[in-house]
Amino acid sequence: MKRIDPNTQPLDTHQLITPRSGSVVIDCLLRFSENKKLITLLLLSLTPLVIYIEMIAMPNHRSFTLYVLLIILFSLMFKNVVLIGLFTLSLALLNYVSYIQHSNDYYLVMLVIEFIIYLCSGIIVSKLVVSLKEGRELHFRSIYSFLQIIQMKDHYTAVHSRHVAEHALAIAKEMNLSKEMQRDLYTGGLLHDIGKIGVPDHILLKPDRLTPGEFEEIKKHPEQGVALLQNVPYMKNQVVHDCVLYHHERYDGWGYPKGLKGKDIPLAGRILAVADTYDAVTTHRIYQSQRSPNEAKQLLQTHAGTQFDPEVVKAFIAVLKKEVPVYKAEKMKAEMKAMETVR
Template identity: 45%
Template structure:
């Protein structure tokens, strides 16, 4: 238990002696002073929790003394020990909040002891409240600090995760892109085909005013559109002559095979249908495959890719013919607009050709999709 100390101040030494006697066996230390100045000095060196003062003293009144104590030691519990003649002064002091209680002379021993116990309890309680407030304040500060740190950490981790995610996507796409490239490279005539289709498609998509995410999706779908050719025998893919009926049916399986290859890759989910349908005809006729979808039932990226796929193939050398001139390409696009091709894609493509001409199909162009869409 904490040591309790009470200081009595009274100019009558007999009273001080009586009080000391009374409290000899109580669990508290008792200090006495017969002059207020002495008491003030004593409190500087020996802290007390409770100060009890007489009112009428020669050098200084009890009220003045206790208000000095209040200034110097605001936490000390102040009480007054006074005769009936100074009652009104003491009551006034209580009302002004200067003192905690009043003890009247002559006092009742038990009441005095009880009052002292209450005063110590009051002191302890105030101290405890103060301590708890302090702890709460400190914890609040700590919490605010932790919150701030946490927010910063979460922001940083989110950024790192997004970067990691992007890195993984890029790595994965490069891997699959490399696969597509390897398939294109099986045949000297189709080398670089997928990459060029991806680049043309991205440009066409932007010309059509599509959103960034859509352009990105179209780029990936362009890179991967022929990945299913991995499942077609080399002899058919690299065959220099025109294909037989059976061989043509075989090669028509590549969009489905491609979709199956990409299906398990979660983040390519939106690319899968684009790959599956890149040979559908806009009119839904059976010249398209595999599902003979029609119009806007065909994913927009597939429609964009089909135009670019055709343009890329026509403007590249083939074993049985040289690259065709742009006029032929334009004629062909016009001819099949609305049947094979989405007219909206054809129109946008013709605008691009009008603007860029031969430049558009020049090979070996450096292209970075993220620089292109600006992110």
């Protein structure tokens, strides 16, 4: 968990949430289609077996043919309609040859119908996979666009968001949360401060402490962030929304914007609260001195049960014992001074 500069280190897109269709079958199909080695192995091993079954073992059956399986595999490997058509035609001809050798009532029109059915099956599968992949790429582009907007608004917030995402992911792994939850928390960490886009610059970039009125203005950013994400179809994800909306809630109920208490705060919000605070206090700002990792760890332990969920703090402390984040204090101070940003 090292300090990240978003200008030089690209996002690990494998940690980002992917659009989920709601269907386990379709989601598995998308992941399977990306494993070209496995598809190639299946094609090479299944093709002779299927031909043997269709032409020798069961040459005259009129039910579902295993050729469809080969066409689906081929369509996942090659998206070109012409190649799919040629492969489909060759299998349809093999099927035709098999039938006419063992039956007198198989006509040419059946070959045409069979070819059309096979071809449609292959094209549908191919187009479905392409559509799902394009949707995922659109999703990634949406996240990058949000991060670019944040960076243009305030470079510190962009860097801070990357740190928080890494910390949240580490906590999730330590708590043995699901891979899906880990990815969603990572994305939520990246976008948890997206609502600060709507905060006026004279408040967000103010070089001193905020007045009570200004603080009330900046407290609106969680709800503003959720409102912004609602307009992006692929970002309608509950865990991400929980990260954005609840990362300033306190375990004792004195947080904002909803004033939730204890386990009423969604787990994503409780995790982000720890990750967010840790990075905030270990970062140099004009109005706040940078604390060491040990000081930040003591702060988390002191406020466990009041500001933070004790279980989440315990998990993060375990992470810190395994690998203390590397902080290049002088470099960070120089960067912050050059950028003249504070929040």
